[in-house]
Amino acid sequence: ILKYFEYLFIHQDIFPTASSASFTETSIEEEFDTKNITTLISLLEHRLVAGNFLVYNEFKSSIRTTSLLHMEDIIKECMKHRTYYEVQNTVFQQEPNIKEELRRPYWALSLARLRHKMGNTNVFRLLFELYDTGNLSAPAFKNMHNALNFLSRIRLFLHCNQSGGHTDVLSYEIRERVAKFMGYDLNKFYREYFYNVALPLKRNSRNLFWESVTFEQGKVTHLSENFSLNANRQIIFRENVPPPALEASEWIFEIISWVAKEDYYLSYPVIRAIEQNLDQMSPIFLDPESKEEIQASFNQIINGK
Numbered sequence: 001i002l003k004y005f006e007y008l009f010i011h012q013d014i015f016p017t018a019s020s021a022s023f024t025e026t027s028i029e030e031e032f033d034t035k036n037i038t039t040l041i042s043l044l045e046h047r048l049v050a051g052n053f054l055v056y057n058e059f060k061s062s063i064r065t066t067s068l069l070h071m072e073d074i075i076k077e078c079m080k081h082r083t084y085y086e087v088q089n090t091v092f093q094q095e096p097n098i099k100e101e102l103r104r105p106y107w108a109l110s111l112a113r114l115r116h117k118m119g120n121t122n123v124f125r126l127l128f129e130l131y132d133t134g135n136l137s138a139p140a141f142k143n144m145h146n147a148l149n150f151l152s153r154i155r156l157f158l159h160c161n162q163s164g165g166h167t168d169v170l171s172y173e174i175r176e177r178v179a180k181f182m183g184y185d186l187n188k189f190y191r192e193y194f195y196n197v198a199l200p201l202k203r204n205s206r207n208l209f210w211e212s213v214t215f216e217q218g219k220v221t222h223l224s225e226n227f228s229l230n231a232n233r234q235i236i237f238r239e240n241v242p243p244p245a246l247e248a249s250e251w252i253f254e255i256i257s258w259v260a261k262e263d264y265y266l267s268y269p270v271i272r273a274i275e276q277n278l279d280q281m282s283p284i285f286l287d288p289e290s291k292e293e294i295q296a297s298f299n300q301i302i303n304g305k
Helices: 006-011 037-045 053-069 071-079 098-115 123-132 138-161 175-182 186-212 248-262 268-280 288-303
Strands: 219-222 227-230 234-237
Touching: 006 098, 006 123, 006 138, 037 053, 037 071, 053 071, 071 098, 098 123, 098 138, 098 186, 123 138, 138 175, 138 186, 138 268, 175 186, 186 268, 227 248, 234 248, 234 268, 248 268, 248 288
Parallel strands: none
Antiparallel strands: 219 227, 227 234
């Protein structure tokens, strides 16, 4: 149910709704208003559009063509939501707003769908498509999938037990009841929510969002034998692949030092490579040969910007 009706449980108001039916015939052709990009973004999802199959496909095709012509404007509109990914909006709240938490992955996934020209609008199917095409790592896919499932169930229980302006807030008054509905005691519920749901979702949504709004892959400066810097101050691989000859701990600490010292950013392929290599890293302080080098990296990180 969650996966098929994910828009209802994740993005939209769950129960209050109004509907109407009417027939309209028109032949007016309107020019697209570039000042109203949000309308186009909504039409791109075409979730609630129904009708003749051929007409529906023609509608999708026209919207897709319009979106390609105005892709730069769409990206600018989506960039207005980048505040969701700033540091002050990624800290934990004592009474978290679940709908706000869900808006972060929504914009990240929407941008990823536009950038990679994917047809799925359902977030669960879109996650599978991003993973199958190599645009999402296995850890990120698993964490985001589980987190969306968990948060959408919380939101359902909140709407069953609360009303008014704070419907989506996990408040002190309702949290124990929601935890019980989810099958947890309160302590285990919050541990699951903060560490296995909210934190991975914040991190992976942020990574996906910034990668989706960054199209620049040209190398501007060479940082080392294996890494370069693009025009957006992102660290990228020189040959577009992770360096296989290096120990994971060495190159991971090398790029983290650059981030701290020079205020550079990590490109998503680099982040994904770190995720995939973390389990291959040996304990960094047991190797006497790399001890001094690792300590120097820590000093750069601590003293960095």
